[in-house]
Amino acid sequence: xxxxxxxxxxxxxxxxxxxxxxxxxxxxxxxxxxxxxxxxxxxxxxxxxxxxxxxxxxxxxxxxxxxxxxxxxxxxxxxxxxxxxxxxxxxxxxxxxxxxxxxxxxxxxxxxxxxxxxxxxxxxxxxxxxxxxxxxxxxxxxxxxxxxxxxxxxxxxxxxxxxxxxxxxxxxxxxxxxxxxxxxxxxxxxxxxxxxxxxxxxxxxxxxxxxxxxxxxxxxxxxxxxxxxxxxxxxxxxxxxxxxxxxxxxx
Numbered sequence: 001x002x003x004x005x006x007x008x009x010x011x012x013x014x015x016x017x018x019x020x021x022x023x024x025x026x027x028x029x030x031x032x033x034x035x036x037x038x039x040x041x042x043x044x045x046x047x048x049x050x051x052x053x054x055x056x057x058x059x060x061x062x063x064x065x066x067x068x069x070x071x072x073x074x075x076x077x078x079x080x081x082x083x084x085x086x087x088x089x090x091x092x093x094x095x096x097x098x099x100x101x102x103x104x105x106x107x108x109x110x111x112x113x114x115x116x117x118x119x120x121x122x123x124x125x126x127x128x129x130x131x132x133x134x135x136x137x138x139x140x141x142x143x144x145x146x147x148x149x150x151x152x153x154x155x156x157x158x159x160x161x162x163x164x165x166x167x168x169x170x171x172x173x174x175x176x177x178x179x180x181x182x183x184x185x186x187x188x189x190x191x192x193x194x195x196x197x198x199x200x201x202x203x204x205x206x207x208x209x210x211x212x213x214x215x216x217x218x219x220x221x222x223x224x225x226x227x228x229x230x231x232x233x234x235x236x237x238x239x240x241x242x243x244x245x246x247x248x249x250x251x
Contacts, residue, residue: 006038007208014209018056018216021158021181028053028155029109031209035202042101044202046093046153047195050188051206053154056213057185063218064178071171074131075179078143079186085147086187090194093152105155106245112156127170135169142168143183150184151191158184181217 013034017027031052035045064070093101131139142164150157158180165176195201 009034010038010205010208011212014052014056014212014214015216016212017052017209018059018213018218019220021053021056021060021184021213021217026112026156026159027056027213028153028157029112031213032105032153032155033109035205035209036102038205040202040205042098042105043094043096044200046101047192047198047200048202048206049154049209050192050195051201051203052209052213053188054185054192055210056217057181057188059214059217060181060220061178061185063220064174064181069174069178070182071129071131071175071179074136074139074169075182076186077136077140078179079183081140082143082147082150082183082187083190085144085149086151086191087194089148089151089153090191091151092148094195094198094200101153105153108153108155112159115156115159129171129175130169139164139169147187150187151194154188154191 013030017031019027020030021027028049032045032049035048036042040048096104146157146161146164149160161180161183162176165171165179166173171179192201
């Protein structure tokens, strides 16, 4: 099934998803449906999508790190907690019926689309960071729950993580993104291993998409231009709506 057109499509979609995921979140709202539309069973599409997530998160982490933007060791604690949750979420995903999974994804896409629509332009704050004590405990607990969802489907999780880190921990937008991509890299690698163990990964298609996400993430993390173009936002919302309808009503 791997035609030249499909290969190019996966790389291009991966590139834009890498940019979206690194700067905000929601790239899986495009990559996961595309894999399903190309004929992969939902469970295998879900596992295959993790390749791109791991690679683009690695690229984003490297990009931010090269610019000296990080919050270590804070994201390590969050990554470990989220990984434990991701194991639970991935096991649930492997057992869910394919048709039900598609409908769950359709609903999530519409919810995240709504969040994109109402979200304000800037999350930036100029307040003291809160990374220790009770806030570290709250973060570890919160990321355990985030990890469950991330292990299950991951679509749109970046937006939730950004709101969490920015509002609770008061991280700047850049540090929020840097922390997010590192944590996602850790728990996604764990969930990918679990999907691979259950033969629910198409390495060839996943690698093509991952190639695009890698370049997208590197570009976005190192040369971020924080513009929220209204046309791009509208295009994203229209695409999300169309894909959600396709997932809900058509096999």
